[in-house]
Amino acid sequence: MYGRKASELVKEFASVEHGQIFTFNNDLFAQVLEECDGHLLHLQPLMRKIQEHEDKLKDKNRSQEEIGTSEDEMSKSQAEKTLIQNALKSDQFGALVHHLSLVRNKRCLMAYVYKRAEVIRSLGWMVDSVLPEEIQEKLSTSEKEYFKNHAATLQSYMAELDLHLTVDMIPPKDPYIKVRVLDDIGEIALSDQVANLARHAIMFLRRTDAEQYITQGQMEELTG
Amino acid sequence: MAGTSDPHASAFSAAELEFLAEDEMIEIVPNLRMDALNFISGDFGPFRPQIPTQAPLWLAVALKKRGKCTIRAPEWMSVDKLTQVLEAERDSDKFQPLPFHYVEISRLLFDHAQGDIPDTYMVRSLIEDIKDVRFHKIGKGLESISGGGTFALKLKNLSAMEANIVRPFVTRALETFYKLSSSDMIQETDNAPNRQQTANRGPRVSYMFMLYIVKSPTDAQRQLKDR
Amino acid sequence: MDSGAGESSAADDYESLMSTTDAELLKSAWRNEKAAPEILNYAADLVQRSRQQIQLMEEMVEDYINDGVDPLTVSLYQIDLDRTMFLLRSYLRTRLQKIEKYVFHIQKTAEEWNRLSKQEQKFASRFAGDIKHHLDQSVLSRLPDQYQSHLRQSAASEEDDMVPEPQLDSYVVCRSKKYLGAYQLDDGGQELINIEADDLYALPYKSIKPLVESGQVDLV
Numbered sequence: 001m002y003g004r005k006a007s008e009l010v011k012e013f014a015s016v017e018h019g020q021i022f023t024f025n026n027d028l029f030a031q032v033l034e035e036c037d038g039h040l041l042h043l044q045p046l047m048r049k050i051q052e053h054e055d056k057l058k059d060k061n062r063s064q065e066e067i068g069t070s071e072d073e074m075s076k077s078q079a080e081k082t083l084i085q086n087a088l089k090s091d092q093f094g095a096l097v098h099h100l101s102l103v104r105n106k107r108c109l110m111a112y113v114y115k116r117a118e119v120i121r122s123l124g125w126m127v128d129s130v131l132p133e134e135i136q137e138k139l140s141t142s143e144k145e146y147f148k149n150h151a152a153t154l155q156s157y158m159a160e161l162d163l164h165l166t167v168d169m170i171p172p173k174d175p176y177i178k179v180r181v182l183d184d185i186g187e188i189a190l191s192d193q194v195a196n197l198a199r200h201a202i203m204f205l206r207r208t209d210a211e212q213y214i215t216q217g218q219m220e221e222l223t224g
Numbered sequence: 225m226a227g228t229s230d231p232h233a234s235a236f237s238a239a240e241l242e243f244l245a246e247d248e249m250i251e252i253v254p255n256l257r258m259d260a261l262n263f264i265s266g267d268f269g270p271f272r273p274q275i276p277t278q279a280p281l282w283l284a285v286a287l288k289k290r291g292k293c294t295i296r297a298p299e300w301m302s303v304d305k306l307t308q309v310l311e312a313e314r315d316s317d318k319f320q321p322l323p324f325h326y327v328e329i330s331r332l333l334f335d336h337a338q339g340d341i342p343d344t345y346m347v348r349s350l351i352e353d354i355k356d357v358r359f360h361k362i363g364k365g366l367e368s369i370s371g372g373g374t375f376a377l378k379l380k381n382l383s384a385m386e387a388n389i390v391r392p393f394v395t396r397a398l399e400t401f402y403k404l405s406s407s408d409m410i411q412e413t414d415n416a417p418n419r420q421q422t423a424n425r426g427p428r429v430s431y432m433f434m435l436y437i438v439k440s441p442t443d444a445q446r447q448l449k450d451r
Numbered sequence: 452m453d454s455g456a457g458e459s460s461a462a463d464d465y466e467s468l469m470s471t472t473d474a475e476l477l478k479s480a481w482r483n484e485k486a487a488p489e490i491l492n493y494a495a496d497l498v499q500r501s502r503q504q505i506q507l508m509e510e511m512v513e514d515y516i517n518d519g520v521d522p523l524t525v526s527l528y529q530i531d532l533d534r535t536m537f538l539l540r541s542y543l544r545t546r547l548q549k550i551e552k553y554v555f556h557i558q559k560t561a562e563e564w565n566r567l568s569k570q571e572q573k574f575a576s577r578f579a580g581d582i583k584h585h586l587d588q589s590v591l592s593r594l595p596d597q598y599q600s601h602l603r604q605s606a607a608s609e610e611d612d613m614v615p616e617p618q619l620d621s622y623v624v625c626r627s628k629k630y631l632g633a634y635q636l637d638d639g640g641q642e643l644i645n646i647e648a649d650d651l652y653a654l655p656y657k658s659i660k661p662l663v664e665s666g667q668v669d670l671v
Contacts, residue, residue, distance in 0.1 A: 003404035009547070032592050034646045040595045083603075102595070103604045117582060120550065125544075146585040153581055157547070157574040165547070172533035174286050176526065192522070202562045204290055223335045235486040235670075243537070247478070258524065263531035264504050265474040286530060290523060376636065376644055377653035379624065387624045387651055387671055395655045397620040 002039075003103040006108035007033050013115050021119045024140040029109065036105050039098040053088035083199040120147050125166055129155065172192060175205050178222040185218060234388050241384050245328030246282035251296040254287065281329065285336045295337040298323070301330065303343045306350035313357040319381035320354075327355065327385045364387060366393050473534065479669055481542045486670035487657050487663065489617040490549045490557065493568045494542075501539055508532050519633070546571065554579045555602060555614045597667050619657040625668040626651050635664070 002079055009028055060081050064074070120143060129151040131164060136144065158165055185197035190209040197203070197213075202222065213219040236244075247265070254271040261268050261283075268279050277294065279287070287293040299305065300323060312320045323329060330351050338344050362382075377394060379387055471479075480494045507531065515525050550557060550567065554575055557563045567575060583601050591599045594595070602611040631646035636658040646652065651671065661669040 033590075036594055036598075043595075058503040088520065099605070099607070102598055106590070106598050107613070108596060110586060113586060113589045114582075117585060140589065142585055142588045145588075146581060149581040149584070150578070152531075153574060154547075157570055158579065160570045160573070161543070162542070163540070164541050165544050168533075168537045170237075170241050172530070172537050174282075174289065174530060175533075176286075176289065178289050223338075243534070244482070248536075261524070261527060261531075262475075264501075264535045266472065266536065282530065282534070286527060292523070294577065314497070376658075379651040379653055382651050384671060387653075390553055390653065391622060391624050394479075451481055 002097075003104050003108075005035060006105045009112045010108050012110055019119060021116060021123075021135070021138055022216050023138040024116070024143060026140065029112070034113065036102055037101045039105075043095055043098045043102070044100065046091050050088060050093050050095060053084050053091065053159070056084050057088070067152055070135060070158065117146060121150055126156070145223075155171055155220070173205055175208070176204055177210060179203055179205055179210050179214070179219045180222055181213075181219050183218045185213070234392060236384075236388050238385075241388060242328045242332065245325035246285075247280050247334065248325055250281050250284050250298060250321070250329075251276050252279050252284045252287065252293040253296060254293045254299070256292045258292075281332055284330060286341075287320065288337050295333065296341045297333065297341045297347075300325070300326070300328070301333070301341060301351075303346050303350065306347060306354065310350055310357070311354065313354055313361075317361065319358060319379075321381050322354075322383060324384050326383050326401055330411045358386060358427055362390060366390070373430050465618060473500050473504065474500055475496060477535070477538050477542070479666075481538050481545070483663060483670045484542055484545045484549075488619060488621050488623075489554070490546055490566055492561060492566045492664065493571065495568060498542075501535065505532065505535055506538070508535075547574065549617070550575050551616055551635070553615055554582070555611075556616045559611070559614070585659070604614045619660070620655050621655045622653050623659070623670050624651055624653050625663070625670050627662070629667070631662075631667065634659075 005028060009032060010023060011024065012022060012028075018117070022130045044182070060077060064077055120131075120139070123131060124147065131139075131147060154165075180196045181199055182205060183197075184199045185195060187196050191206055192209075195203060195205070197219075210219055210221070214221060249406070253274060253276050255273050256271060257273060258269060258271040260270045268283060269277065271293075284293065284295050287294055300309075309322065310322045330348075333341060334344070334348060341347055375432060379390065382390065457482075476494070480491075480497060484491055489524055508528065512525060512528050512532065515528070546567075552572060553563075557567070557575060558579055564572065586601050591601060597606040600606070600613075604612050606640075627646050627648055627650075630648045633643050633650050634646050636644055636654065643650070644654075646668075656663075659668060663670060
């Protein structure tokens with residue numbers, strides 16, 4: 001059934017979670033391309049035949065005009081023309097089916113590559129110029145090259161502006177938070193102050209300093 | 225979904241709405257003395273102990289966190305006012321006027337200045353109820369417009385968060401209709417009394433849940449008067 | 452409405468009438484760009500002024516730290532700086548993402564190409580080359596001759612039918628600062644709407660595009 005493999009490609013893409021990516025499906029991709037080759041093999045002889053039919057019809061029309069013909073010859077010629085027209089139509093429909101299938105396959109293949117490229121780019125916003133190994137494994141060779149090129153293009157733009165665009169992806173928050181110390185930790189040199197982290201103390205620390213203590217349960221962030 | 229131009233997604237994330245809300249002004253009572261602050265975003269202060277002054281929410285919260293001020297709850301965040309609003313929301317199909325960022329402002333104040341809000345639990349619960357009633361109205365309203373015949377929506381008194389939610393639904397519900405329609409083929413599908421002719425068609429403006437088909441500019445004036 | 456990269460004089464006049472600060476203009480520009488389906492005019496002057504202010508502020512904060520100005524004050528200036536930087540970065544980023552999404556369309560539509568800054572145009576050209584190369588390599592070069600275009604489905608297509616375009620019909624929510632009165636929503640002159648100050652309207656972007664460009668309405 002024409003187009004089924006291409007649909008599978010598209011379905012694969014639609015089924016993945018937003019921002020995630022599957023391994024490039026080389027097999028399926030190649031199969032769809034093969035299908036296209038197959039369509040071309042059908043298409044080319046059909047186009048030739050169509051041309052032949054059209055030429056024959058032209059000849060018939062010309063000969064009908066130029067040479068005066070008898071009624072018998074006229075109806076015979078008419079019948080032949082009808083045969084050719086029918087063959088022409090049938091071949092045109094055949095060619096159309098192959099053409100449309102080819103076009104549909106092309107669209108699916110392009111959508112597949114295009115959509116994956118979108119995801120690859122969005123990952124690039126988060127990791128700068130180098131993709132983690134587990135992502136790299138899932139990419140085709142061309143995709144890896146594309147990512148490198150895109151990263152360079154982006155870098156070039158940012159360099160021209162002298163502005164980093166891959167930071168500040170979410171609105172900034174106050175770098176300081178209020179915390180209650182839960183354990184007696186003692187005197188610690190933090191990034192901006194030396195603080196005595198005594199149990200029950202309520203302190204005002206940089207979020208980045210406090211985070212490790214919070215995760216370990218030695219501090220809690222206070223709201224309200 | 226920062227930066228997406230997908231018409232079917234919300235344009236702004238909750239964090240971005242909060243960011244916008246943080247520029248809203250609020251009254252604080254400083255307990256310190258500080259010179260005027262000349263920010264890129266504006267000039268604020270000077271700050272004198274016990275002298276109330278206006279500050280953007282982000283600054284008020286920052287000062288509050290550092291123990292440098294108390295925050296005066298905005299007038300609308302009182303039990304009395306909110307009870308009135310809730311009753312009015314329940315009694316009417318229309319939306320009551322509330323600050324554009326009422327959702328984000330109240331959340332920020334509850335998170336960082338709870339002690340400064342009198343009757344904090346009551347206020348919180350009233351706001352939740354108000355949000356719910358309005359959400360419910362939005363749902364009903366969206367259903368009513370997908371029948372076709374609507375071209376534009378006036379979202380009177382909707383807040384930033386509510387507008388952000390409505391937007392993609394409106395796109396979905398109306399764009400199909402809008403794409404199909406042209407000046408000569410708008411389908412009239414509801415049953416308001418005076419909508420026969422196709423000749424002199426004025427705007428098809430839906431006032432959330434009240435589908436007015438307005439015939440002419442003067443008609444518009446009349447109908448706009450009794451909102 | 453001229454289509455050079457930068458603000459039109461109509462917008463400048465309007466803005467000076469409203470005497471809005473650069474900070475507010477930057478916020479509006481960011482908001483509009485996020486909400487609009489197509490890329491808007493590059494606010495060249497505004498971006499330049501904002502960057503200057505940011506730089507001045509950064510230098511001032513440096514000085515304050517070195518001069519031992521109290522950390523409280525410094526931290527507050529730092530937050531203001533962070534907020535401004537976020538707006539600027541997000542503004543530029545949002546534009547890049549739109550360029551990425553619609554690059555082939557933008558390249559062939561002069562009106563839109565002219566809305567890009569010089570640097571964005573360079574980015575767009577390189578970006579288009581990158582993705583075209585990738586598509587050629589992965590797909591197109593392996594298809595029959597007549598089907599190798601990245602813009603058209605096949606040589607039989609009468610126009611570029613594979614180029615994604617922004618959907619100008621999609622709905623946006625907008626708000627006007629002033630009363631604008633009767634405004635014509637569509638070409639046929641049939642749809643008129645009364646635009647009040649501060650009320651929200653959900654409309655197709657296409658119908659209020661000129662109002663957004665002139666700065667009379669904000670998208671929210």
